[in-house]
Amino acid sequence: MAEKVLQIRNLTAGFVTEKGFVRATDHVSLELDRGQTLCVVGESGSGKSVTAMSVMRLIDYAGGFIETGEVLFSGSDLVKKKQQEMLKIRGNRITMIFQDPMSALNPVFTVGDQIAEALRIHKKLSKKEAWQTSVEMLRRVGIPAPEMRAKQYPHEMSGGMCQRVVIAMALACNPELLIADEPTTALDVTVQAQILDLLRQLKQEFGMSMLLITHDMGVAAEVADRIAVMYAGAVVEEGTVKEIFEQPRHPYTIGLLKSIPGLEGERGGELYTIKGAIPPISQLPRGCRFHPRCPHAMDVCRQQEPALIASPSGHKAACWLDESELKGTGASAASASSQTPKVTISSKTEVAL
Numbered sequence: 001m002a003e004k005v006l007q008i009r010n011l012t013a014g015f016v017t018e019k020g021f022v023r024a025t026d027h028v029s030l031e032l033d034r035g036q037t038l039c040v041v042g043e044s045g046s047g048k049s050v051t052a053m054s055v056m057r058l059i060d061y062a063g064g065f066i067e068t069g070e071v072l073f074s075g076s077d078l079v080k081k082k083q084q085e086m087l088k089i090r091g092n093r094i095t096m097i098f099q100d101p102m103s104a105l106n107p108v109f110t111v112g113d114q115i116a117e118a119l120r121i122h123k124k125l126s127k128k129e130a131w132q133t134s135v136e137m138l139r140r141v142g143i144p145a146p147e148m149r150a151k152q153y154p155h156e157m158s159g160g161m162c163q164r165v166v167i168a169m170a171l172a173c174n175p176e177l178l179i180a181d182e183p184t185t186a187l188d189v190t191v192q193a194q195i196l197d198l199l200r201q202l203k204q205e206f207g208m209s210m211l212l213i214t215h216d217m218g219v220a221a222e223v224a225d226r227i228a229v230m231y232a233g234a235v236v237e238e239g240t241v242k243e244i245f246e247q248p249r250h251p252y253t254i255g256l257l258k259s260i261p262g263l264e265g266e267r268g269g270e271l272y273t274i275k276g277a278i279p280p281i282s283q284l285p286r287g288c289r290f291h292p293r294c295p296h297a298m299d300v301c302r303q304q305e306p307a308l309i310a311s312p313s314g315h316k317a318a319c320w321l322d323e324s325e326l327k328g329t330g331a332s333a334a335s336a337s338s339q340t341p342k343v344t345i346s347s348k349t350e351v352a353l
């Protein structure tokens with residue numbers, strides 16, 4: 001069996017508000033094999049970033065906390081670690097990149113100095129070694145004339161170049177796990193594709209594992225080995241890219257796939273949108289959290305929450321319809337299979353969410 005670099009188990013995290021503790025994730029369980037890429041997809045507010053912030057234990061600094069659950073990184077539980085211990089892991093063995101590269105860079109230091117600083121802290125390199133490694137990293141992320149660029153400040157570079165610098169900084173310490181939260185959302189479409197290609201290529205070169213958060217199914221199709229679909233704080237489906245795209249089992253996933261431009265004969269017509277809005281997790285409906293928006297909702301869906309159930313291949317879904325289908329009790333099986341799009345999606349497509 002493949003070695004797990006990350007195992008998130010029953011993670012419930014949230015924030016203390018005027019109304020008390022409000023969950024942002026609800027018993028989320030995810031696993032990532034070493035050397036693989038797991039994409040977490042879902043609408044805004046589904047708990048993707050809170051999951052990532054919990055792994056990094058940055059949630060503690062955002063006014064939130066982890067209520068229950070484990071985050072096993074190479075077998076040891078990060079939830080139990082003191083922040084002092086996290087300082088040795090964060091930015092070193094696990095690194096993170098965000099949507100806005102400018103927020104990750106310090107405007108008053110040159111980019112070369114910023115990468116060198118991370119290397120001096122975590123790898124105890126000398127000043128000269130750190131600078132040389134920093135220039136080498138800039139070269140490896142495809143920045144032309146890296147010796148010259150290393151001496152520049154972030155504001156002297158384009159958004160795409162800055163994201164390359166952030167990636168160089170994230171990879172300089174050779175992390176085991178890279179977490180990328182919407183790393184291309186703020187960039188132009190052509191630059192987006194370049195950055196995705198770069199991440200894919202560097203993941204191979206550096207032999208690292210990647211947890212990539214995106215609301216864009218096209219991005220997930222391009223880079224993921226496995227995809228987890230989150231809805232209102234919970235994982236509702238998880239499987240290989242092929243399983244998710246060719247045999248989606250949850251009506252929410254089917255809706256996400258149908259809303260990709262160019263699929264399902266929508267070309268030139270109105271784009272499919274999933275009706276209704278994601279509920280705040282403090283106001284979840286009884287039963288299945290998706291049932292008010294689900295075109296297939298049955299009585300049981302309004303009463304009881306479906307469990308996340310794995311097929312023999314490991315493809316998981318939390319849906320009553322799907323369960324009865326799996327057990328062969330004859331409930332309408334049409335929803336999943338007949339609407340399955342079999343299309344190759346380019347990184348330029350975006351889900352209208």
Ligand SMILES: Nc1ncnc2c1ncn2[C@@H]1O[C@H](COP(=O)(O)OP(=O)(O)OP(=O)(O)O)[C@@H](O)[C@H]1O
Binds near residue numbers: 024044045049062215
């Ligand atoms: N600092 C915070 N204080 C209070 N609630 C928060 C905070 N950060 C996030 N939340 C809440 O947690 C829930 C999950 O948010 P999260 O940022 O994880 O969603 P997301 O899936 O990453 O969405 P997006 O695609 O918009 O980035 C939301 O309901 C959000 O309002």
Ligand code: NI
Binds near residue numbers: 048049050
């Ligand atoms: Ni987010």
